[in-house]
Structures are given as structure tokens and as C-alpha cells.
Amino acid sequence: MGKQLTVLFWGFIYGEVxxxxxxxxxxxxxxxxxxxxxxxxGGLIGINCLNYFISDKKASK
Structure with a gap:
């Protein structure tokens, strides 16, 4: 949950700039x-897609 909040915060800041x-x-x-x-x-969708593809499939089972 902390990762998503951080992405939302920085996504908003970078979006403004x-x-x-x-x-x-x-x-x-x-x-x-x-x-x-x-x-x-966009940042939230991107980080969740990236997390899905990078996550270790063996560790989640």
C-alpha cells in the first residue's frame, strides 16, 4: 500500500511539472x-503492470 501512495504522490508532482x-x-x-x-x-497503472511482470512467480506460490 505504501508503494502505491508514493507513486500517486510523485505522479501528481511530476504531472504538474x-x-x-x-x-x-x-x-x-x-x-x-x-x-x-x-x-x-498512469503511474499507478504502470507500477502495477511492472510489478506483475517482475514479481517472482515461484515465491508467490
Whole structure:
């Protein structure tokens, strides 16, 4: 559970930074909530998929 909370926190922080940079480069209005939440969800899905493929199948049995 701690790993998922950490990923959500840092996903939101990195989403804010990346969203701000992209909005400044493209000239689009910055939406802080959308950029943070999208990166949080993407990070959570990514870390869970990565954990599934990396986990040791013999240790879980």
C-alpha cells in the first residue's frame, strides 16, 4: 500500500511539472488538476503492470 501512495504522490508532482512545461510550450491554458490526476493514474497503472511482470512467480506460490 505504501508503494502505491508514493507513486500517486510523485505522479501528481511530476504531472504538474510536465503539464506546466507542455502548456507553456504549446500556449494552452494550464489545468493543474487534469495534468496531476492523469499522471497519477498512469503511474499507478504502470507500477502495477511492472510489478506483475517482475514479481517472482515461484515465491508467490
Amino acid at each position: 510536465i503539464g506546466y512545461i507542455i502548456s507553456a510550450l504549446t500556449g494552452v491554458q494550464f489545468d493543474w488538476l487534469a495534468s496531476g490526476v492523469i499522471c497519477m493514474i
